[in-house]
Amino acid sequence: MPVTRRNFAKFEGEQFAVDPVVKARNEDKIVETKLIGGDHSTVPFNYRMRLTDGKWKIVDVYLNGYVSQLALRRADFSSTIASSGASGLVKKINELVDKQMTGG
Numbered sequence: 544m545p546v547t548r549r550n551f552a553k554f555e556g557e558q559f560a561v562d563p564v565v566k567a568r569n570e571d572k573i574v575e576t577k578l579i580g581g582d583h584s585t586v587p588f589n590y591r592m593r594l595t596d597g598k599w600k601i602v603d604v605y606l607n608g609y610v611s612q613l614a615l616r617r618a619d620f621s622s623t624i625a626s627s628g629a630s631g632l633v634k635k636i637n638e639l640v641d642k643q644m645t646g647g
Contacts, residue, residue, distance in 0.1 A: 555580070588607070
């Protein structure tokens with residue numbers, strides 16, 4: 544299987560470490576994970592997961608353990624709606640999807 548490099552520019556021995564102890568937060572579960580760099584630096588990120596239709600799904604990612612990516616997107620999209628309306632939001636989402644599809 545070919546390696547996809549959408550989110551990583553290069554590989555230099557990085558590894559993922561997943562804490563086997565999952566924490567409960569109300570009906571959600573928190574999975575603590577670290578990206579360990581080739582230089583042994585670490586970037587913590589946690590997944591918030593929720594049981595939906597019998598399957599566990601990621602509903603948010605916390606970069607550095609506490610910065611909610613969902614909240615950042617929500618704030619970004621809210622400001623777009625405030626400044627450009629619904630059509631501006633559609634345009635922004637299309638641009639983000641295009642960027643992801645082209646690996647940009």
